[in-house]
Amino acid sequence: MILLRLFWEFFQTGLFAVGGGMATLPFLYDISDRTGWFTHAQLADMVAVSESTPGPIGVNMATYVGFLTAGIGGAVVATLGLIAPSILVILLISVFLDKFRDSRLVNAAFYGLRPASTAMILAALVLVVKATFLPNGLAVPDWRLLVLAAVLLALTNAVKQTKKLHPIVFILGSAVVGALLRLAE
Amino acid sequence: MFKKLAELFLTFAKVGVMTFGGGYAMLPILQREIVESKGWATEEELADYFAIGQCTPGVIAVNTATFIGRKKDGIPGGVCATLGVVFPSIVIISLLAGVITAFSELAWVKNAFAGVRVCVCVLIGNAVWKLGKKSVVDPWTAALFALIAAGAILTSWSPVVFVLFAALCGVVLKVLLHVPGKDGASK
Known part of the structure; x- marks a missing residue:
C-alpha cells in the first residue's frame, strides 16, 4: 500500500514539476509536510548529496526519499513514479513531431526554439557558475x-x-x- | 531487437554514471556519447530536445533520454533509454542511503566536488558554445538568443514563457516574413 502511495506521490511530482530537477523541490517539501515520510532536514541533506553523486538531481531525490520510506522497493517505485509522466508526455510529443517533421510551421518554430534553448542553458550555467565560484555569498572567488x-x-x-x-x-x-x-x- | 535495446540501456546507464551536478551537466556527456560516438542524434536535435525538455514536465535528463531512445528504436527504445539513465542513481543512492549524510560531510568528498564543480562549469560552457554554433545561424537567431538569455538570467519567469515566445518568433520570422537561410528542420 505504501508503495502505491509512493508511486502516486512521485507520479504527481513528475507530472507537475516543469523545468528540471530543482523544480521538484517544492513538491518534495509538500510531500514531507503531508506524509511525514522524511524531514525537511533530510531533504536539505539530499540536495547536497545529489550534487556529490552522479545522476540527475530530481531522480536522486526520488530514489533517496523512496529508500527512506520503504527500502529498495520504495527507491525503485518512487523513481519509476517520477519518470512515468515524462515518458508518456515525451513519447506523445515525439510521435507528433515525427508526423509533422516536414511541416513548415514546425520547422519554423524550431528555427526560433534552438537559439532560445541554447540561451536558457546559458542562463542555467550562470547560476551554476555563481554557486561554484562564489559559494555562501562570497564576494571574491x-x-x-x-x-x-x-x-x-x-x-x-x-x-x-x-x-x-x-x-x-x-x-x-x-x-x-x-x-x-x-x-x- | 533485444541487443539494440540492451545497447541503448547500457549507453544511457553510462551517461547517467558520468553526469555529476544535475541535468545540464549531462549535455557535454551526451554530445560526446550520443552525437559524436554513436551518431544517434545531431547537435541540432539535442538543442530541440533540451528546448522541449525544459517546458514539459519532469527531469530534463529523463526527457532527453526518452526522446533519443524513441527516435532510435521506437517506444521500447524510449523506455529502455530512460530506465538506463536512472539505473545508476537507483543503485548508487540505495547503496549510500544509510551513510548518505556522513558521506557528503567527508572533507575529501567536499574538496573533490569543489574541483568537479569547476570542471562541470567549463564543460557546460563548451557545450553551450558548440550548440550556439549550430543554433545561432543569422542575425535574427543571434537577437533571439540575446533576448532570451537576458530574460532567463534577469527574470524568474517560467521557461514555458520563453519557449512559447521563441517558437512564435520562429514562425513569424520564417512563415510571415520569409526570412531566408537554413531551416530549422532536423533530420
Whole structure:
C-alpha cells in the first residue's frame, strides 16, 4: 500500500514539476509536510548529496526519499513514479513531431526554439557558475578555482593532445585536484 | 531487437554514471556519447530536445533520454533509454542511503566536488558554445538568443514563457516574413 502511495506521490511530482530537477523541490517539501515520510532536514541533506553523486538531481531525490520510506522497493517505485509522466508526455510529443517533421510551421518554430534553448542553458550555467565560484555569498572567488577553470578551458579547447579526451577524464582529474589542494577550504 | 535495446540501456546507464551536478551537466556527456560516438542524434536535435525538455514536465535528463531512445528504436527504445539513465542513481543512492549524510560531510568528498564543480562549469560552457554554433545561424537567431538569455538570467519567469515566445518568433520570422537561410528542420 505504501508503495502505491509512493508511486502516486512521485507520479504527481513528475507530472507537475516543469523545468528540471530543482523544480521538484517544492513538491518534495509538500510531500514531507503531508506524509511525514522524511524531514525537511533530510531533504536539505539530499540536495547536497545529489550534487556529490552522479545522476540527475530530481531522480536522486526520488530514489533517496523512496529508500527512506520503504527500502529498495520504495527507491525503485518512487523513481519509476517520477519518470512515468515524462515518458508518456515525451513519447506523445515525439510521435507528433515525427508526423509533422516536414511541416513548415514546425520547422519554423524550431528555427526560433534552438537559439532560445541554447540561451536558457546559458542562463542555467550562470547560476551554476555563481554557486561554484562564489559559494555562501562570497564576494571574491578563490583564485585557485579560477586557475583550475583556466587550465581546464585550455585543455578542452586549445591543447591538441587533450581536447579530444572524454569529458569524464577532466571530471575525475578535477576531483583529484580538488581533493589534493583542498579546494573547498 | 533485444541487443539494440540492451545497447541503448547500457549507453544511457553510462551517461547517467558520468553526469555529476544535475541535468545540464549531462549535455557535454551526451554530445560526446550520443552525437559524436554513436551518431544517434545531431547537435541540432539535442538543442530541440533540451528546448522541449525544459517546458514539459519532469527531469530534463529523463526527457532527453526518452526522446533519443524513441527516435532510435521506437517506444521500447524510449523506455529502455530512460530506465538506463536512472539505473545508476537507483543503485548508487540505495547503496549510500544509510551513510548518505556522513558521506557528503567527508572533507575529501567536499574538496573533490569543489574541483568537479569547476570542471562541470567549463564543460557546460563548451557545450553551450558548440550548440550556439549550430543554433545561432543569422542575425535574427543571434537577437533571439540575446533576448532570451537576458530574460532567463534577469527574470524568474517560467521557461514555458520563453519557449512559447521563441517558437512564435520562429514562425513569424520564417512563415510571415520569409526570412531566408537554413531551416530549422532536423533530420
